[in-house]
Amino acid sequence: MHILGLCNGQLHGNSEILLKAALTEATAADPTITTAWIHVPSLVIPRNPAPLKSAMDVSMGTNKGQMSGAAPTTAEDVDDRQAALNAILDADAIIVASATYSHQPPGFLKVLMDRIGGPYLDVGFVRNARAKQAAGDPKFADFKYDARLLKPRALGFIMTGGSTTPDQFSMALPTMNLFFYCLHAKVVDQFLGKNFMDAGSVLLDPAVMERSRLLARNVVSQLGKEFDDAAYLGPSEPGACPYCHLSAIEFLHDGDNGVGCTTCGARGKLVVGETAAGGGKAQILPEWEEDSEWSCVTLKGKIKHGEDILSWGSRERGKMAAVEEEKAKWLGVEMPQVPLPSSRL
Numbered sequence: 001m002h003i004l005g006l007c008n009g010q011l012h013g014n015s016e017i018l019l020k021a022a023l024t025e026a027t028a029a030d031p032t033i034t035t036a037w038i039h040v041p042s043l044v045i046p047r048n049p050a051p052l053k054s055a056m057d058v059s060m061g062t063n064k065g066q067m068s069g070a071a072p073t074t075a076e077d078v079d080d081r082q083a084a085l086n087a088i089l090d091a092d093a094i095i096v097a098s099a100t101y102s103h104q105p106p107g108f109l110k111v112l113m114d115r116i117g118g119p120y121l122d123v124g125f126v127r128n129a130r131a132k133q134a135a136g137d138p139k140f141a142d143f144k145y146d147a148r149l150l151k152p153r154a155l156g157f158i159m160t161g162g163s164t165t166p167d168q169f170s171m172a173l174p175t176m177n178l179f180f181y182c183l184h185a186k187v188v189d190q191f192l193g194k195n196f197m198d199a200g201s202v203l204l205d206p207a208v209m210e211r212s213r214l215l216a217r218n219v220v221s222q223l224g225k226e227f228d229d230a231a232y233l234g235p236s237e238p239g240a241c242p243y244c245h246l247s248a249i250e251f252l253h254d255g256d257n258g259v260g261c262t263t264c265g266a267r268g269k270l271v272v273g274e275t276a277a278g279g280g281k282a283q284i285l286p287e288w289e290e291d292s293e294w295s296c297v298t299l300k301g302k303i304k305h306g307e308d309i310l311s312w313g314s315r316e317r318g319k320m321a322a323v324e325e326e327k328a329k330w331l332g333v334e335m336p337q338v339p340l341p342s343s344r345l
């Protein structure tokens with residue numbers, strides 16, 4: 001079994017230390033496990049690149065625009081995307097350790113996942129397409145995918161931030177989960193470490209170092225298990241979404257007290273609980289749907305979304321000829337652009 005570490009913080013910072021503590025613990029727990037890590041902000045990703053040649057095409061050859069990418073503005077001779085993608089696909093588990101910037105994981109990891117993830121790593125689409133291929137659907141006869149996409153994979157998320165209060169982490173774990181949901185890997189454990197401003201300050205707090213080691217042991221305990229058999233071993237508050245285990249909700253304004261999970265999209269309803277003994281306030285918490293087809297964590301949710309964009313894509317494409325001329329007009333509009341050093345390269 002192999003565990004990939006992704007460090008999404010400054011070099012030699014808190015994320016690097018917590019990641020190394022976790023990977024060291026994983027190999028201590030099982031010496032047959034191998035590990036390797038990537039410092040994500042150091043990856044070289046060319047500007048405006050076309051998708052990788054190996055990228056899966058969920059539009060089945062119809063969406064040429066998305067698949068060809070914008071023209072590169074300069075020739076870049078280094079491109080780390082395929083190596084990073086191989087590292088993700090070869091891994092049986094991924095542990096991500098990240099800083100928090102403006103309440104979310106720093107964008108370095110988003111840039112990577114926007115270039116190699118999302119539709120290019122959509123396991124729900126692969127499972128759906130394979131089923132259609134097996135049923136003889138001619139549209140999927142030539143469908144190709146990387147077989148490594150289908151192996152079971154576990155995930156663990158470690159996040160640190162400088163703030164002492166939770167309001168500064170509002171989208172930290174939600175966004176981190178969404179970077180990876182397309183892979184249909186099981187999130188086994190996740191936590192936030194607060195109060196860590198300076199690089200290395202995690203070492204002032206033995207509890208957070210131990211928490212990283214616990215996360216590693218939890219991940220190791222679920223290695224090789226299929227998504228539905230692997231357990232979530234991390235924290236979960238009362239009323240938290242049962243699919244992503246986070247507590248960020250949005251109101252659906254459906255006249256029926258409906259709420260959605262901001263992270264994964266599961267649906268529920270706010271319900272007033274029993275008045276607590278001794279006159280305490282009744283709790284109002286979501287009651288969540290079972291067997292959700294809305295949560296992007298579930299295979300059902302992934303397949304529903306895949307069907308939605310496939311059918312919308314074909315309806316939209318049928319109308320595009322009507323706006324071709326107007327599109328060309330807008331793209332031909334000349335406007336001053338900010339002069340940049342890079343535009344003269």
Ligand SMILES: Cc1cc2nc3c(=O)[nH]c(=O)nc-3n(C[C@H](O)[C@H](O)[C@H](O)COP(=O)(O)O)c2cc1C
Binds near residue numbers: 015016164197
């Ligand atoms: C641009 C920037 C934005 C930040 N925003 C937040 C934030 O929103 N919430 C927070 O708790 N910490 C924030 N921090 C602090 C870092 O998350 C914190 O120092 C973290 O431990 C750094 O991890 P690293 O050493 O792995 O880079 C920010 C730091 C920087 C540089």
